[in-house]
Amino acid sequence: MRVAAVGWLAFIVFAxxxxLSSRPVLVDSETVLITAVERFCAYGVLGFLCGLSFPDRPRLVLSAIIGLAAGLELAQFLVPDRDPRLxxxxxxxxxxxxxxxAAPVATSLIRSVSHLRFWSSP
Known part of the structure; x- marks a missing residue:
């Protein structure tokens, strides 16, 4: 899971x-709503993967997510055609x-239903 988190982090840094010409796009005409959902979901996946990878380190993970979001947004000042915003x-x-x-919720849910048999044998 940690490899997936690091890989996803690398993708976020790249994106x-x-x-703007190299940035991955979801659709041809991205509205403000689409880009907001895109950002939210990209970091949601990162938070989920980190939550699964480091369940016993919540302060570290939360600090890293906040620091990463702020740091990468500030780093956009160094990229000519990007516009960092709060x-x-x-x-x-x-x-x-x-x-x-969502990570511990999903883990708990999977554990609670894993013993159920969805397919009964004839």
């Missing part, structure tokens, strides 16, 4: 710091927190 960082932080909270 955040690459120029609202973008907040969307990323909220997504990361939501993913982190």
């Amino acid at each position: 955040t710091l690459s120029g 609202i973008d960082a907040l969307e990323k932080v909220l997504g990361g927190l939501a993913g982190f909270v």
Whole structure:
């Protein structure tokens, strides 16, 4: 799981710091809502993977998500055609927190239904 978290983190760094022409896009005409959902979900996946990878280190994971969102948003000042904004960082932080909270919930849910038999043998 940690390898997946690191890989996803590398993708986020690339997507955040690459120029607009190199940046991955979801659809051809991205609205404000689509880009907000994109940011939220990207960091949600990161928070989820980190929550699964480090369930006993919540402060570290939450600090890293907040620091990463803020740091990468500030680093966009160094990229000529990017425009860092506080609202973008907040969307990323909220997504990361939501993913982190979802990880133990999903783990608990999977454990509680794993003993159920969905397919009965004839």
